[in-house]
Amino acid sequence: MIHEIQEGYVKTETHRGITTIEFFHPQGNSLPYKILDELAKSIHIAGHDDDCKVIVIRSAGSNIFCSGASFNELAAIKTEAEGTHFFSGFANIINAMRKCPKIVIARVHGKCIGGGVGLVAACDYAIAVSGADVKLSELAIGIGPFVVGPIIERKINMSAFSQLAIDAISWRSCDWAKRRNLYAELHPDIASLDEAVLKLSTFLTHANPQAVAVLKKGFWKGTEHWDEFLHERAAISGRLILSDFSKIAIEQFKQKMAAKEKQSSN
Structure with a gap:
């Protein structure tokens, strides 16, 4: 099933027990609210589908797995309620993965920015x-x-998370991410990446669903309050995005992107 969204889409397919949820947006696989919403709904539906034994999250295109929140939508936020609503989209995805009784695998074919890092961390x-x-x-x-x-923070520990959060302008290498356990495996090329994803997901289609469900609960122990907690955190971002600092920074970013696009088209 394909849901087309603002030049992008969320596509779900199930084959031999493997449900693949693919998203795409032409702006670096960014995440407008409708894509966030469809991803959360798709994960929830797959989690309760008897034909689904394991879920694979992937994005289309090349180079960038996910560039995080849509800057166009961030720039359009006018009230705290709108801001909270937008950032709750990330909370809904995390909570959908948290409650899903199936293992969720991330297939990461490129760079991750902002909310994209969170999307990967939320996968099992x-x-x-x-x-x-x-x-x-x-x-x-x-x-x-x-x-x-x-x-x-839960996935890579507080020290590594604080490094990422504080130095917001520098990239951390994929090797750094692997050493901090954000990535369970790191492969040299797309062919070996896909081979590894297929091998693990195929194995999981033969696992006892009841055992998997119990295992998942153990992975997320201590997060039972996250329905409320993450939406409270969304409200913080929803308030801060209205600051003059944020409005100026977003506008400057959009101008830089427009200049790059103009340069590349010449």
Whole structure:
């Protein structure tokens, strides 16, 4: 099933017990609210589908797995309620993965920025390709990784998370991400990446679903309050995105992107 969204889409396919959820947006696989919403719904539906035994999250295109929040939508936010609503989209995805009784594998074919890092961290197992570097850029636009922060910290520990959150302008290499356990596996090329994803997902289609469900609960122990907690964190970002600092930073970013696009078209 394909849901087309603002020049992008979320596509779900199930084959031999493997449900693949693919998203795409022409602006670096960014995440407008409708894509966030469809991803959360798709994960929820797959988690309760008896034909689905394991879920693979992937994006289309090349080079960038996910560039995080849509800057066009960030720039359009006018009230705290609108801001909270937008950032709750990230909370909904994390909570959908948290409650899903199936293992969720991330197929990471390129760089991850901001909310994209959170998306990977929320998956139970991430398999990446060389070059899949990471960056948390939120502080550079006047907010912070408040919604995705808890799951990233949980996955890579507070020290590594603080490094990412503080140095919001520098990339951390894929090797750094692997050493900090954001990535479970790192492969030299796309062919070996896909081979690894298929091998693990196929194995999991033969696993006892009841055992998997119990295992998942153990992975997320201590997060039972996250329905409320992550939405409270969304409200923080929703308030800060209205600051003059954020508005100026976002506008400057959009101008830079427009200049790059104009240069590349000449």
